[in-house]
Amino acid sequence: MKVSERLRRDADNIWKRIIEHPFVVELYAGTLPMDKFKFYVLQDYNYLVSAIRNFGIISSRADSVDAMREVIEILYLESESEFKGYEEFLGKLGCTIEDAVNVEPIPVNTSYTSFLLSTSSLKSYAESITSVLPCFWSYAEIAEFHRDKLRENGNRLYTEWASVYLSESYLKLVGKMRGLVDKAGEDFQYKKLKTTFITASRYEYMYWDAVYNTHTRHR
Numbered sequence: 138m139k140v141s142e143r144l145r146r147d148a149d150n151i152w153k154r155i156i157e158h159p160f161v162v163e164l165y166a167g168t169l170p171m172d173k174f175k176f177y178v179l180q181d182y183n184y185l186v187s188a189i190r191n192f193g194i195i196s197s198r199a200d201s202v203d204a205m206r207e208v209i210e211i212l213y214l215e216s217e218s219e220f221k222g223y224e225e226f227l228g229k230l231g232c233t234i235e236d237a238v239n240v241e242p243i244p245v246n247t248s249y250t251s252f253l254l255s256t257s258s259l260k261s262y263a264e265s266i267t268s269v270l271p272c273f274w275s276y277a278e279i280a281e282f283h284r285d286k287l288r289e290n291g292n293r294l295y296t297e298w299a300s301v302y303l304s305e306s307y308l309k310l311v312g313k314m315r316g317l318v319d320k321a322g323e324d325f326q327y328k329k330l331k332t333t334f335i336t337a338s339r340y341e342y343m344y345w346d347a348v349y350n351t352h353t354r355h356r
Contacts, residue, residue: 140322141270141315144334151338155275156282158342160349165283165299167290175230177348180246182237187250188269189216194257195265207317214310229294245347249340256333263321264333270314271337276302277311
């Protein structure tokens with residue numbers, strides 16, 4: 138069993154909660170209140186900017202030139218799959234990039250990105266690349282699990298957003314990230330990688346929960 142497969146297996150309990158979270162279920166079913174979705178998208182911009190910066194740090198920690206090159210390629214794929222068209226999508230929500238830049242991050246957003254940045258800055262390359270995998274991989278699993286709901290989803294903005302995570306380019310990105318974790322983790326202490334992966338997975342759950350339940354206090 139590959140390292141990424143072991144990590145996914147050992148985090149299955151929290152991943153089930155992520156995949157079945159009310160925010161996710163309602164979004165894919167088209168019943169999520171628009172103000173909650175808008176709040177999520179504005180918060181997500183802050184997270185994505187931090188993620189791009191984080192990949193810059195991870196590339197500098199890579200233990201080989203090949204790994205460094207692959208991390209940089211992931212950085213490019215991430216910018217293409219999620220950032221491309223972001224400003225246009227915000228416009229459809231009645232928002233601007235300036236709105237996203239100026240939004241106040243909720244505490245879990247700050248805590249999550251701080252965890253990722255500190256892991257990449259202070260710990261090993263293997264732990265660094267493992268810490269970012271749950272976010273990208275779980276979005277792909279969410280999209281696949283709820284794929285059928287999209288056929289009945291009458292909200293075009295929601296289906297447009299969700300389709301990104303079913304796209305060939307996004308799945309390619311996830312596959313590359315899993316490959317890096319598999320390779321970096323071959324000769325690394327699995328217990329440390331497991332701790333990192335589960336911690337990041339818990340942050341993923343807390344993030345969904347926060348944007349679902351606290352948006353009204355930040356409008």
